[in-house]
Amino acid sequence: MTETPRHAPPFYCPYCGEENIRPHGEESSGYRCGSCLRVWNLRLIGTITTENQEATS
Numbered sequence: 001m002t003e004t005p006r007h008a009p010p011f012y013c014p015y016c017g018e019e020n021i022r023p024h025g026e027e028s029s030g031y032r033c034g035s036c037l038r039v040w041n042l043r044l045i046g047t048i049t050t051e052n053q054e055a056t057s
């Protein structure tokens with residue numbers, strides 16, 4: 001089953017900035033960094049429109 005389309009893999013670790021990233025685990029959004037050894041999840045929250053960008057909560 002395909003819940004969400006697979007995103008493009010990230011180029012850099014968001015924590016240490018290294019490029020030593022590999023997929024991790026069963027989920028397509030899981031990655032691990034071989035440099036800082038962090039395991040993290042890249043997940044899409046949603047989208048916004050430019051018209052709504054100035055909206056305040």
Ligand SMILES: [Zn+2]
Pocket residue numbers: 013014015016017018033034035036037038
């Ligand atoms: Zn890292």
